[in-house]
Amino acid sequence: MKDSRNCSTVQLSGVLVTLAAAAVVVIVSIFILSKTPFSTIYYFFIGPFANKYYLGNMLNSVVPLIFTGLGISFAFKASMFNLGGEGQVYAGGFIAASVALLIPSLPGVIGIFLSLLVAAVCGALIAGLSGFFKMKWNTDELITSFLISNALIYTIDFFITGPMDDPTNNLLATRKIASQYHLLRIFPPSSLNISVIIAILAVIFSFWILFKTNHGYELRLSGLNSEFARYGGINIGKYIFLPMLWSGAFNALAGAVSVLGTTHCCIKGFSNGVGWNGIAVALIARNNPAAVVPAALFFAFIEAGANSAMINADVTIEIASIVKAVIFFLITSRVIYNSFRRKALV
Amino acid sequence: MLKKKLFCFFVIFYTITAVMVFSNGKQEEDKGFNLAVVVPNVVAGSPLYEQMVAGAEQAIKEHPGSSMKVFELGFNQAEWGEKMTSIVATGLYDAVITSNPSMPDICKSIAEQFPMQKFIFVDGYIDGHPQMASFLYNQYEQSYMLGHLSALITKGDMPGSNADLKIGMIVAQEYPVLNKMILPGFKDGAKSVDPSITVDFRIIGNWYDANKASELAGSMIDAGVDVIGVICGGAAQGVFEECGKQGKYVVFWDDVSYSKAPGVIVGSGALYQNRLVYEVITKAIENTLEYGKGQKLNVSDGYVGFVTEDPDYISTVPEEIRIKQKALFESIKSGETVLQTPEL
Numbered sequence: 001m002k003d004s005r006n007c008s009t010v011q012l013s014g015v016l017v018t019l020a021a022a023a024v025v026v027i028v029s030i031f032i033l034s035k036t037p038f039s040t041i042y043y044f045f046i047g048p049f050a051n052k053y054y055l056g057n058m059l060n061s062v063v064p065l066i067f068t069g070l071g072i073s074f075a076f077k078a079s080m081f082n083l084g085g086e087g088q089v090y091a092g093g094f095i096a097a098s099v100a101l102l103i104p105s106l107p108g109v110i111g112i113f114l115s116l117l118v119a120a121v122c123g124a125l126i127a128g129l130s131g132f133f134k135m136k137w138n139t140d141e142l143i144t145s146f147l148i149s150n151a152l153i154y155t156i157d158f159f160i161t162g163p164m165d166d167p168t169n170n171l172l173a174t175r176k177i178a179s180q181y182h183l184l185r186i187f188p189p190s191s192l193n194i195s196v197i198i199a200i201l202a203v204i205f206s207f208w209i210l211f212k213t214n215h216g217y218e219l220r221l222s223g224l225n226s227e228f229a230r231y232g233g234i235n236i237g238k239y240i241f242l243p244m245l246w247s248g249a250f251n252a253l254a255g256a257v258s259v260l261g262t263t264h265c266c267i268k269g270f271s272n273g274v275g276w277n278g279i280a281v282a283l284i285a286r287n288n289p290a291a292v293v294p295a296a297l298f299f300a301f302i303e304a305g306a307n308s309a310m311i312n313a314d315v316t317i318e319i320a321s322i323v324k325a326v327i328f329f330l331i332t333s334r335v336i337y338n339s340f341r342r343k344a345l346v
Numbered sequence: 347m348l349k350k351k352l353f354c355f356f357v358i359f360y361t362i363t364a365v366m367v368f369s370n371g372k373q374e375e376d377k378g379f380n381l382a383v384v385v386p387n388v389v390a391g392s393p394l395y396e397q398m399v400a401g402a403e404q405a406i407k408e409h410p411g412s413s414m415k416v417f418e419l420g421f422n423q424a425e426w427g428e429k430m431t432s433i434v435a436t437g438l439y440d441a442v443i444t445s446n447p448s449m450p451d452i453c454k455s456i457a458e459q460f461p462m463q464k465f466i467f468v469d470g471y472i473d474g475h476p477q478m479a480s481f482l483y484n485q486y487e488q489s490y491m492l493g494h495l496s497a498l499i500t501k502g503d504m505p506g507s508n509a510d511l512k513i514g515m516i517v518a519q520e521y522p523v524l525n526k527m528i529l530p531g532f533k534d535g536a537k538s539v540d541p542s543i544t545v546d547f548r549i550i551g552n553w554y555d556a557n558k559a560s561e562l563a564g565s566m567i568d569a570g571v572d573v574i575g576v577i578c579g580g581a582a583q584g585v586f587e588e589c590g591k592q593g594k595y596v597v598f599w600d601d602v603s604y605s606k607a608p609g610v611i612v613g614s615g616a617l618y619q620n621r622l623v624y625e626v627i628t629k630a631i632e633n634t635l636e637y638g639k640g641q642k643l644n645v646s647d648g649y650v651g652f653v654t655e656d657p658d659y660i661s662t663v664p665e666e667i668r669i670k671q672k673a674l675f676e677s678i679k680s681g682e683t684v685l686q687t688p689e690l
Contacts, residue, residue, distance in 0.1 A: 054432070162549075189435070189460070268423065269423070
């Protein structure tokens with residue numbers, strides 16, 4: 001019990017120090033890149049809370065990150081690597097838009113439910129394919145999920161810029177979905193909408209599945225030690241395939257809620273790295289659904305801060321990419337975490 | 347020990363930074379005319395955006411007390427709306443000027459949320475919106491002139507011309523101005539020389555894929571095309587290279603472009619955006635700009651043209667063709683030839 005608490009403390013310290021180090025990188029980068037560094041730092045850290053619009057939009061951008069964070073966490077919990085998040089998010093958005101365009105006159109609630117459901121099922125099948133290949137032929141899911149995702153992105157691009165392009169619009173995008181399928185906005189003038197509630201429900205659901213059900217227990221055990229799980233009578237093949245289904249479904253939902261809640265059509269390239277950022281969110285959260293929310297908030301804050309600094313001061317949006325890259329490096333290389341663990345062991 | 351040292355470092359670092367930031371951080375609001383120049387892409391490498399920035403800079407410079415800031419929204423169209431809204435939400439800018447046919451659509455919903463914000467669109471069109479002034483170049487006229495030149499070349503005896511009466515057009519994507527003005531103008535201009543000329547029309551699907559553009563150009567040349575009209579941003583480089591290799595020709599829209607591929611680019615339309623933006627911003631600063639109106643700018647207004655005096659054009663295109671082309675340009679400019687421009 002004491003060991004487990006100690007381990008959690010070490011993990012938390014490692015994450016907090018990583019985030020503090022990332023903030024140092026932001027400040028140092030701003031001093032290098034900006035002619036008015038104090039003003040830029042002010043707008044980077046305070047800007048996202050400056051008015052309702054910025055705050056609401058920051059919270060809205062948390063939603064897809066929560067979904068992708070959950071998606072990746074599910075796969076990681078079972079020691080599966082889903083590198084196809086980006087394509088699954090894109091496919092989710094595209095499918096949700098397509099369903100909504102196919103059934104333009106159903107009541108809003110039914111149309112929204114159907115769009116989300118079909119998107120989630122398709123996302124699950126796309127990611128599940130990699131799980132199935134691994135289960136059947138032991139192919140590396142890291143490679144297959146990545147390759148399938150890339151192929152999907154190009155295929156969807158073809159449809160958006162070709163047969164499904166809206167010729168009345170100057171954007172590379174599908175037609176707009178019917179207004180009854182727009183998710184209700186709850187914090188105008190920002191884009192924050194009721195998808196934030198769906199995301200919180202998804203977090204609760206994921207936590208319940210992973211930690212309160214037999215299925216979650218078997219999934220986690222298979223991830224921790226598949227040989228031990230097999231010895232204990234668990235069908236480990238099932239836990240190669242099912243976590244990928246969960247993972248794909250959550251990733252696709254990230255895209256679907258973005259389309260139904262924010263863009264209202266599928267714009268080329270709308271996923272814009274949300275799938276990749278989900279990996280960093282899951283890593284910061286140590287694959288714990290409850291911790292996915294603050295991790296996603298942190299990531300959204302970095303993006304919103306960089307936006308605010310770009311608009312109000314003299315740096316470009318790329319500063320967000322620098323910070324995210326640093327966080328990703330520190331988290332994945334586990335430099336700080338490992339040094340803390342060594343100290344704790346000593 | 348390490349933890350303590352790190353903890354001390356972070357506490358000292360953040361305390362010093364916070365003190366400095368809160369004492370020096372927030373900028374004072376400028377009281378004069380503030381202009382946001384919003385580029386839905388990046389400025390570098392895009393002549394029309396460079397012209398927009400230059401025109402705005404000139405107007406701001408001539409009006410002491412006014413200021414401007416340039417924002418680049420990047421390549422991802424999905425982010426343009428949100429970034430534009432973030433700029434408007436600062437409430438710092440008296441007017442926002444931007445240049446792209448898609449921007450009026452994007453800004454309509456933003457204008458509803460911020461009813462005091464004024465928008466100016468060049469190379470975009472919206473009419474009757476009280477917060478917006480727009481200026482649309484007559485792309486039909488520009489395209490008609492380029493189609494006319496392409497037809498003269500495909501029928502002529504330049505080294506790269508062949509017997510097939512086929513010209514081509516490669517675009518990045520379809521959009522209303524392209525479908526309703528540019529493509530019809532290009533076709534009508536070509537058919538005014540010979541009604542049997544056909545236009546091979548291809549779409550890349552993005553504004554940057556030079557390889558795909560090159561492949562499309564190669565396939566069109568194989569099919570008998572000898573002059574290709576190009577509207578595809580950075581991907582145009584692929585068309586220049588393929589046409590250069592195969593000894594075929596390119597016509598180009600919006601900017602004096604002969605020097606980009608001398609000997610390959612045989613015709614260049616021009617939009618005088620620098621001058622337009624300068625005049626519009628000057629009016630906006632002097633509070634004489636009329637909002638709620640969409641204006642169409644023609645060759646006769648002097649904002650749309652065809653570049654006839656470029657040394658590369660003169661050295662590449664035979665005199666006989668140049669004389670016919672100049673005659674058409676002058677005739678449209680003087681109002682002698684009136685083209686029926688389709689409605690958007």
